[in-house]
Amino acid sequence: MDNRFSPDAATQLGIYRRMALIKANDERSRKVIRSGRLVMPYYSPRGQEVIPSCISACLTDDDYICTIYRGTHDMLAKGVPLRDLWAELAGRVTGTCKGKGGPMHITHPASGVMVTTGIVGSSMPIANGLAWAAQLKGDGRVTIANFGDGAANIGAFHESLNLAAVWKLPVVFVCQNNEWGEHTAYDKTSNVPVAARGGAYGMPGVRVDGNDVFEMYHAARTAIERARAGEGPTLIEAMTYRFFGHVFGDADGYMDKDRKAAAVAADPVPRFRTHLIDSGIADEAQLAAMEAEIEAALDDAVDFALASDFPEPVELTRDVFGEEVAA
Amino acid sequence: MSRGAALAEGKSNILQSVNAALADALAEDEAVLVLGEDIGDAEEGGVVGVTRGLSTRFGEHRVRTTPISEQAIIGAAIGASLAGFKPVAEIMLMNFTTVAMDMIVNHAAKLRFMSGGQTNVPIVIRTMTGTGFGSGGQHCDYLEAWFAHTAGIKVVAPSSPADAYGLMRSAIDDPDPVLFIENLPTYWNQAEAAPSGYRVPIGRAKVLAEGRDVTILAYARMIQEATPALAQLAEAGISAELIDLRTIAPWDRETVLASVAKTRRLLIVHEAVTPFGVGAEIAATVGEALFGQLAAPVKRLGGAFCPVPFSKPLESAFAPRTADIVAAAQTLAAHL
Numbered sequence: 001m002d003n004r005f006s007p008d009a010a011t012q013l014g015i016y017r018r019m020a021l022i023k024a025n026d027e028r029s030r031k032v033i034r035s036g037r038l039v040m041p042y043y044s045p046r047g048q049e050v051i052p053s054c055i056s057a058c059l060t061d062d063d064y065i066c067t068i069y070r071g072t073h074d075m076l077a078k079g080v081p082l083r084d085l086w087a088e089l090a091g092r093v094t095g096t097c098k099g100k101g102g103p104m105h106i107t108h109p110a111s112g113v114m115v116t117t118g119i120v121g122s123s124m125p126i127a128n129g130l131a132w133a134a135q136l137k138g139d140g141r142v143t144i145a146n147f148g149d150g151a152a153n154i155g156a157f158h159e160s161l162n163l164a165a166v167w168k169l170p171v172v173f174v175c176q177n178n179e180w181g182e183h184t185a186y187d188k189t190s191n192v193p194v195a196a197r198g199g200a201y202g203m204p205g206v207r208v209d210g211n212d213v214f215e216m217y218h219a220a221r222t223a224i225e226r227a228r229a230g231e232g233p234t235l236i237e238a239m240t241y242r243f244f245g246h247v248f249g250d251a252d253g254y255m256d257k258d259r260k261a262a263a264v265a266a267d268p269v270p271r272f273r274t275h276l277i278d279s280g281i282a283d284e285a286q287l288a289a290m291e292a293e294i295e296a297a298l299d300d301a302v303d304f305a306l307a308s309d310f311p312e313p314v315e316l317t318r319d320v321f322g323e324e325v326a327a
Numbered sequence: 328m329s330r331g332a333a334l335a336e337g338k339s340n341i342l343q344s345v346n347a348a349l350a351d352a353l354a355e356d357e358a359v360l361v362l363g364e365d366i367g368d369a370e371e372g373g374v375v376g377v378t379r380g381l382s383t384r385f386g387e388h389r390v391r392t393t394p395i396s397e398q399a400i401i402g403a404a405i406g407a408s409l410a411g412f413k414p415v416a417e418i419m420l421m422n423f424t425t426v427a428m429d430m431i432v433n434h435a436a437k438l439r440f441m442s443g444g445q446t447n448v449p450i451v452i453r454t455m456t457g458t459g460f461g462s463g464g465q466h467c468d469y470l471e472a473w474f475a476h477t478a479g480i481k482v483v484a485p486s487s488p489a490d491a492y493g494l495m496r497s498a499i500d501d502p503d504p505v506l507f508i509e510n511l512p513t514y515w516n517q518a519e520a521a522p523s524g525y526r527v528p529i530g531r532a533k534v535l536a537e538g539r540d541v542t543i544l545a546y547a548r549m550i551q552e553a554t555p556a557l558a559q560l561a562e563a564g565i566s567a568e569l570i571d572l573r574t575i576a577p578w579d580r581e582t583v584l585a586s587v588a589k590t591r592r593l594l595i596v597h598e599a600v601t602p603f604g605v606g607a608e609i610a611a612t613v614g615e616a617l618f619g620q621l622a623a624p625v626k627r628l629g630g631a632f633c634p635v636p637f638s639k640p641l642e643s644a645f646a647p648r649t650a651d652i653v654a655a656a657q658t659l660a661a662h663l
Contacts, residue, residue: 064410098443107442114409114446119433125399126434129406129414136360136388136412143406156429159399166394319444320478322502325530325577 005221006214009281011057015213016272016287018053021294022073023269025082028298029072029089033248037306038090040103042248045073047211050268051176051238052077054216055144058224059112064130064143066115066123069104070242074146079111082301092308099311100319120181121154123147124173128164131171131227142227143171149237150181152194161235165201170227172220173235176210178242183254198235210238211268213275243267332515339520341513344488345377345453348495349415351523353385359499360389360407362400363417363453367392374419375455375514397423401430404450405438413449413499421456421508422465428473435504436479451498452506457548458598458646459512464634467511469547469599474506475576475608481529482575484508486550488518490573493527501529510548532579534586538568541656542586544609545596546572549647553596556652563653565660575605583609584616591622592659598646601629623662626655 007015026046032038048070056077059065067074075085080096088095089103096108104118115126127145134141151157152175164171175194179186198205204226208219216238223234241263245252252260276282317324334343352359361381365374370392372379382390393400397418404414418424424431431452439447458467474482483498483505485491491509498505535550536557545553550571560567568586572578587593593613595606606627613625628647636642 066406096443097441097445100443101441105441107438107445109445114406115434115438117434119429122402122429122434125402125430126406126409127402128399129403129408130410131406132403133407133410133412136407137410155426156398156402159394159396160402162394163396163399163403167391319440319442321439321481322447 005218007057007217012213012276012281015053015057015217016276017290018056018077019049019269019272020291022049022053022076024291024294024298025072025076028302030248032302040089042103043070043246044242044244044248045070047243047263047267048073048176048178048240050213050216050272051174051210051240052146054213055174055220055224057217058221059142059144061112063141064112064114064127065146066117066127066130066143067113067146068116068120068123068148068151069118070148071106071116071146075106075108075113075116078113080106080108080113082297083304084108086301086305087308090305090308091310092305093311094304094308098315100315121147121151121156124151124160125156127171128160128169131164131169132167134170135167140228141170142224145171145173147173147175148181149175149177149179149186149194150189151175152197153181153189161197161201161203161233164233165203168230168232170230171233172223172227173233175235175237176240177237178240180242180246180255182246193237195235195237203233203235205235205237207237207239210240211266213272332517335517337520338517339488339492340515340517341485341488341491341509342375342377342515344492344521345495345509346379346381347523348492349378349381350384352496352499353381353389356413358411358413360391360412360414361417362391362393362403362414364393364395364400364419366390366417373417375511377509378417397427398430401427401435401452404452405430405435405448408448408450409438409446415451415453415499418452418454420466421454421470422468424452424454424470431474431480431504432477436477439503440479447502448504449502450504451495452504453509454506455509455511457510457512458635458642461637461639461642463637467635469597469630471506471508471575472599472604475605479503481505481577482508483529483573484510484547484575485573486510486513486547486571489521489525490527490533490571492521493525494529494573496524497526497529500526505529508547513548513551516551527573530574530577530579532573532582533571534568534582535571536567536569538566538590540566540590541592541594541659542568542570542583542590543594543596543652543656544570544572544583546575547598549596549598552647552649553652555649556656559649559653560656563657565656567656578609580612584613587613587617588620591620592662593625594628594652594655594659595625596628596647596652598630600632601627602632604629623659626659628652628655
């Protein structure tokens with residue numbers, strides 16, 4: 001279709017680089033946790049690589065995102081440096097947040113990652129405020145509010161979408177529907193697609209295959225350009241699948257084995273890799289070199305993180321307020 | 328409670344003082360925003376008129392009426408503050424903060440710390456409350472202890488027009504979230520007006536009357552109940568010192584401890600229920616600091632430990648009154 005946004009070759013390579021980074025980072029995370037070198041709560045985004053990779057391909061460094069505890073894919077796609085990220089995951093003073101936030105609370109304003117919340121649904125009300133700021137300043141920034149299908153059933157979803165629509169805010173609500181809200185299947189918690197709710201607030205609501213780069217890119221770019229043009233918010237429901245249990249160590253006994261096997265067999269990362277080679281955008285050697293570079297960067301980031309110092313106990317009283325205040 | 332009485336020369340009331348502080352801050356700093364339910368002039372400038380005139384003067388883009396969506400209100404304030412604005416968000420009644428607690432406690436209060444100081448949340452949350460208007464169990468609680476129990480948020484509760492102006496200006500200046508508690512029944516009480524630009528430092532109590540025998544520490548409407556107690560105690564030969572705490576978190580240990588070191592007796596009065604309240608924290612701190620110097624155990628007076636009742640005689644009996652304060656101070660003074 002002529003009216004569809006389609007990523008050019010360079011953009012496709014950029015999207016794949018992000019996807020490969022997210023996949024490799026996930027594999028590395030689980031490996032490092034299993035090795036006992038690092039203890040952290042870890043919510044794998046494996047299987048959801050396409051969504052933020054396409055979104056970030058349509059954003060600038062100045063655009064904002066808010067994400068959630070299952071959010072390393074969003075952070076990496078937006079550009080949080082690996083060393084800073086891993087040092088934060090390891091609770092080190094060299095981390096994005098001096099080790100005081102941890103995996104569920106990464107903030108990195110330099111790359112536009114303004115809030116990572118551990119509370120289901122809480123990315124949305126704050127994203128509205130960032131978008132309101134952009135609207136007031138007229139600086140053209142767009143804010144992305146990432147959340148899962150589980151968050152679509154919390155009150156903050158309704159309050160946020162309604163306010164964003166009424167105020168015509170430059171925000172895009174991205175529901176990454178991975179079919180699971182913690183241990184409960186989506187079809188057990190809602191009678192309608194999340195996207196169908198957009199109309200209830202007077203905004204476009206689109207459901208797309210969030211594992212298909214071309215579908216996802218078109219939806220993301222359409223929504224982002226609409227927001228940037230001052231035409232208001234969009235709700236995107238990006239259909240995907242969570243390859244692992246809710247949190248690392250969760251044996252995922254509640255997930256249907258056949259469904260999971262089918263989703264893993266359709267892994268979007270190798271699928272898009274094959275497309276790049278088949279379409280002549282890249283060759284095997286080029287992609288292998290890119291992947292090797294990512295592995296090397298991960299080696300460096302993990303080593304840097306684990307060699308870094310932990311924060312001093314004095315940090316307990318710092319950053320509570322701008323000036324230290326006696327308890 | 329003479330609503331709408333004309334202001335005398337040089338006088339103001341709390342309602343007008345908050346309005347003036349917001350107007351002056353909006354005029355001086357483009358980053359200041361005001362948002363909340365019913366706050367615009369199309370909605371009569373707030374349910375009691377605290378924000379009247381602001382949207383007309385500064386525009387609806389800066390003084391913005393919201394849907395009835397407390398999470399969205401605080402979330403919008405937080406997000407805008409992360410991007411450089413200084414929003415003043417109104418949560419109409421303190422009980423309605425309960426539906427925005429996630430935004431206030433998990434986010435506004437914690438983002439500076441959790442980000443390692445990369446971001447901060449310079450917002451003010453205005454909210455009104457207080458018994459006396461027969462609104463029953465869900466419209467007039469004093470819940471300040473919940474917020475004072477949370478690291479990362481400051482809590483102020485002025486009792487006079489000048490303090491309301493000065494604390495609001497300081498709260499807007501402050502780089503961190505400040506909960507600003509307004510007392511509904513005393514909105515229209517007139518007293519000295521603050522000069523434009525006046526600031527009351529956050530964290531500083533005020534000695535309203537000096538005395539030798541007993542310290543009465545109160546805040547918000549309890550100042551109105553405690554003030555007449557001073558003359559009655561004087562008639563009984565008791566010299567009472569009255570301190571308005573003004574800031575609940577972080578509270579002014581220095582002023583309170585100095586006073587109690589002098590009087591050796593402390594009576595704490597608040598409208599909030601007594602158990603696990605602000606009085607408990609202050610009593611414990613005074614006990615730790617002045618054990619052995621006290622002539623009497625620290626005494627607390629607070630609201631009855633029940634939901635605020637509707638029936639007038641019950642509501643009147645709920646919160647401490649002047650007679651209760653006099654009696655409690657006399658009991659303390661009897662300890663020699």
